[in-house]
Amino acid sequence: MLLHASPDLTIYHITLSPGLQYPPHNHLMDALIGIYKGSETNFIYPVDGSEIDAPERHDVAAPAVVHMNPDTVHAVANTGSARSGALHVYLGNLTETHRHMWSPDSTHAEPFDNERYLAGARPIRPGSGKGGRKVSVLRGGVNEHSASLRPDNGRRVLSRFKNIAARL
Numbered sequence: 786m787l788l789h790a791s792p793d794l795t796i797y798h799i800t801l802s803p804g805l806q807y808p809p810h811n812h813l814m815d816a817l818i819g820i821y822k823g824s825e826t827n828f829i830y831p832v833d834g835s836e837i838d839a840p841e842r843h844d845v846a847a848p849a850v851v852h853m854n855p856d857t858v859h860a861v862a863n864t865g866s867a868r869s870g871a872l873h874v875y876l877g878n879l880t881e882t883h884r885h886m887w888s889p890d891s892t893h894a895e896p897f898d899n900e901r902y903l904a905g906a907r908p909i910r911p912g913s914g915k916g917g918r919k920v921s922v923l924r925g926g927v928n929e930h931s932a933s934l935r936p937d938n939g940r941r942v943l944s945r946f947k948n949i950a951a952r953l
């Protein structure tokens with residue numbers, strides 16, 4: 786459900802059914818995913834031009850905040866046994882951005898289309914993806930973060946987010 790969209794901020798409330806995996810896509814802006822219920826898995830894809838390669842798998846359980854850079858390509862799945870819940874915060878207007886998705890059976894980028902994105906949900910393939918830590922995870926709030934979050938990057942995103950929040 787879309788909660789807010791303005792030129793520098795978009796907020797969605799998104800819940801995912803267990804056992805489903807959605808198509809790879811990018812956002813072309815910083816994304817902060819605050820998972821408050823259940824667990825989600827991110828498959829992070831290496832990109833070469835507009836082609837994607839085999840993804841790395843990253844499992845996250847609530848409560849956690851995941852940060853993705855503007856160039857990140859990911860596919861999200863609910864690998865848990867219950868419905869997951871998350872607030873998705875994007876530092877830009879995601880609803881008006883010409884971004885990309887990749888069909889489940891293709892490695893070539895296509896324009897993002899919400900209907901095709903939702904129709905592209907598939908059962909999770911067991912064991913898909915290599916283990917990895919390409920996303921930054923901030924556990925238990927935005928002040929604590931894992932070593933994988935580069936401090937400069939974290940400070941940049943949080944300071945931008947605070948500026949935007951102060952204007953709401």
Ligand SMILES: [Fe+2]
Nearest residue numbers: 810811812859
């Ligand atoms: Fe996404």
